[in-house]
Amino acid sequence: MESQVFFNESAYSHINGVPVLCRYQIEELSERIIKHVIPDALSIPIPCDIENLMETHFNLTLDYQNLQPDGAILGETVFKKGVRDIYRVEETLKQDQILVREGTVLVDDSLSNNMETRLRFTLAHELGHWILHQRFYGTTENRACRSYRRQHIYTSHHQVKSPVEWTEWQADTFASAILVPRPALRQSLRTFLAQNGLSWPKLSDFSDNKNRENYNDFLKIIAKEYGVSKETARIRMNKLCGIHFPN
Numbered sequence: 001m002e003s004q005v006f007f008n009e010s011a012y013s014h015i016n017g018v019p020v021l022c023r024y025q026i027e028e029l030s031e032r033i034i035k036h037v038i039p040d041a042l043s044i045p046i047p048c049d050i051e052n053l054m055e056t057h058f059n060l061t062l063d064y065q066n067l068q069p070d071g072a073i074l075g076e077t078v079f080k081k082g083v084r085d086i087y088r089v090e091e092t093l094k095q096d097q098i099l100v101r102e103g104t105v106l107v108d109d110s111l112s113n114n115m116e117t118r119l120r121f122t123l124a125h126e127l128g129h130w131i132l133h134q135r136f137y138g139t140t141e142n143r144a145c146r147s148y149r150r151q152h153i154y155t156s157h158h159q160v161k162s163p164v165e166w167t168e169w170q171a172d173t174f175a176s177a178i179l180v181p182r183p184a185l186r187q188s189l190r191t192f193l194a195q196n197g198l199s200w201p202k203l204s205d206f207s208d209n210k211n212r213e214n215y216n217d218f219l220k221i222i223a224k225e226y227g228v229s230k231e232t233a234r235i236r237m238n239k240l241c242g243i244h245f246p247n
């Protein structure tokens with residue numbers, strides 16, 4: 001499935017090669033994709049099979065390699081065929097080169113060990129770049145988008161300044177939306193409130209320690225049900241329900 005089916009980039013205005021998109025447009029895009037691929041995931045919590053989504057529906061190739069000796073780069077989406085540096089573990093991290101086709105998502109091997117939520121978020125982020133940033137990364141000199149281990153997660157418009165930062169904000173917003181779909185999250189919240197005899201104003205009143213505990217339990221459930229980190233669950237609730245739950 002070509003990504004243009006879901007997102008026709010040429011229909012959007014661009015600034016410095018980056019499509020102008022608000023969060024709601026990115027939410028809607030992710031919901032169009034989910035509706036097409038696994039419609040049930042819009043109403044019930046189903047962890048998105050992100051690898052399958054990328055490979056089967058977007059014809060991307062996932063390639064797990066050691067991208068840097070210190071693991072600093074987590075992922076990179078290849079928009080133009082070319083040669084990439086990798087490091088061979090079996091030869092004490094000797095540098096080597098591989099030829100990669102357009103549509104390859106290189107993923108650092110370290111993520112395949114006990115870093116399930118980080119891996120899923122990184123993959124969803126790279127899928128966001130692939131769908132949204134063909135013009136920015138495919139036709140300009142910005143030929144590589146890379147996710148760094150220490151990269152800031154873009155959660156607010158205020159921190160975004162450069163075109164690259166805008167692409168990062170968009171890819172992060174897409175990743176959160178595809179992993180924790182907006183309608184399903186609201187349904188999860190309704191279920192949690194009903195099962196625990198709680199109301200929304202009560203749950204979100206953090207002056208009461210019991211509510212904090214309940215909210216914390218809710219975030220843990222969301223993290224488990226959708227295969228994301230608790231931090232992603234917290235950010236998602238913040239964006240969709242305006243809740244600033246203390247760290």
Ligand SMILES: [Zn+2]
Pocket residue numbers: 125129145146147167168171
């Ligand atoms: Zn990125």
